[in-house]
Amino acid sequence: MTPPSGYVTLEEITTQTAAWAEAIDVVMAAASRLMDLQVASHRQVLCVGCGSTYYLALSAASLLQARAGTVVRAFPSSELLLNPGGVYVDGASILIAISRSGTTSETLRAVADFKSARRGRVVVLTNDADSPLARQGDIVLAVGKGKERSVAQTRSFASLHVAAAAVADVLGPAPLRGAYRDTLTAGGRNVMDAHHATARALAVDASIQQVFFLGSGPRHGLANEASLKLKEMSQTVSEPFHFFEFRHGPISMVDPKTLVVGLVSEGGFEREMAVMDDVRELGGRTLTIGENGSDIAFGSGLAAHVRDVLYLPVLQLLAYHRAVSRARNPDRPRNLAAVVELDLGT
Numbered sequence: 001m002t003p004p005s006g007y008v009t010l011e012e013i014t015t016q017t018a019a020w021a022e023a024i025d026v027v028m029a030a031a032s033r034l035m036d037l038q039v040a041s042h043r044q045v046l047c048v049g050c051g052s053t054y055y056l057a058l059s060a061a062s063l064l065q066a067r068a069g070t071v072v073r074a075f076p077s078s079e080l081l082l083n084p085g086g087v088y089v090d091g092a093s094i095l096i097a098i099s100r101s102g103t104t105s106e107t108l109r110a111v112a113d114f115k116s117a118r119r120g121r122v123v124v125l126t127n128d129a130d131s132p133l134a135r136q137g138d139i140v141l142a143v144g145k146g147k148e149r150s151v152a153q154t155r156s157f158a159s160l161h162v163a164a165a166a167v168a169d170v171l172g173p174a175p176l177r178g179a180y181r182d183t184l185t186a187g188g189r190n191v192m193d194a195h196h197a198t199a200r201a202l203a204v205d206a207s208i209q210q211v212f213f214l215g216s217g218p219r220h221g222l223a224n225e226a227s228l229k230l231k232e233m234s235q236t237v238s239e240p241f242h243f244f245e246f247r248h249g250p251i252s253m254v255d256p257k258t259l260v261v262g263l264v265s266e267g268g269f270e271r272e273m274a275v276m277d278d279v280r281e282l283g284g285r286t287l288t289i290g291e292n293g294s295d296i297a298f299g300s301g302l303a304a305h306v307r308d309v310l311y312l313p314v315l316q317l318l319a320y321h322r323a324v325s326r327a328r329n330p331d332r333p334r335n336l337a338a339v340v341e342l343d344l345g346t
């Protein structure tokens, strides 16, 4: 169905909570096989992807590391080809390969090399159960409702983020095991209903010429993804940083034409908000997003490790409306294809 705007990206953003629900169901159906992996007995877990799905790997690694009892690191898939010595350690590993399409060349090659070197088992997170990547997984978590027609990832990214968080949940202590599903999806709909207008108003404000996204821990991957969305959909100058890193140089960029968006945590609330205060003192604009006490507050009551997807819809809407207001086509960002397929040789 063509949405009233004529752009499928808007429909994909606004329908994403159905894909979140499916993601949780898919992970719960695989929960016993995930626990049978005995993740804590491995030397390391590697999370890989490309572009958006690399940023998802960053968030997934942080969420998993906090709960799964072993070292979890994220890399762009290409680093396993170009710099294997900086990635692998001896001993049993698990590879978590993430790809919307399941056809991106670097991710397919990373999995093939990992398997041929008998490094360990492979868990695939994808939106396409019939893809070449899905055929390579020992455990395949496929979220079909996250599939998209547009080039830039929105619903797909969010659905795979929910899946990654659910994996971290089931592999950690006192798992919630999907009991949060309906609260999370209702929270997603609420945040879109309540704050779509806020995102649009900031997006169409032509006085804003550059945007920085701040996020620490598992929110750093989301800050990267939000920045990528704004770049690829609207060609706005944008960069992500960890909260405190912003003071170590990037803060020089702040002026009245700058918007800084803070993905604020509960644990670091006061210290992260102090960075936002610094930005305002220098004349910059700010938007804070978080569970409580921020400009956009979820008030979900959910555990921190399962609710981070709630940051995404407003950030995606910001990029979408900025693209439309700058007469860009959000469905077809310039210079981009939905999938990068390369001949990587042998």
Ligand code: F1P
Pocket (backbone or CB within 6 Å): 049, 050, 051, 052, 053, 098, 099, 100, 101, 102, 103, 104, 107, 151, 152, 153, 336, 337, 338, 339, 340
């Ligand atoms: C990865 C990806 C996308 C990006 C671009 C090219 O795809 O980098 O994130 O939007 O259009 O491909 P995938 O492996 O997740 O399908």
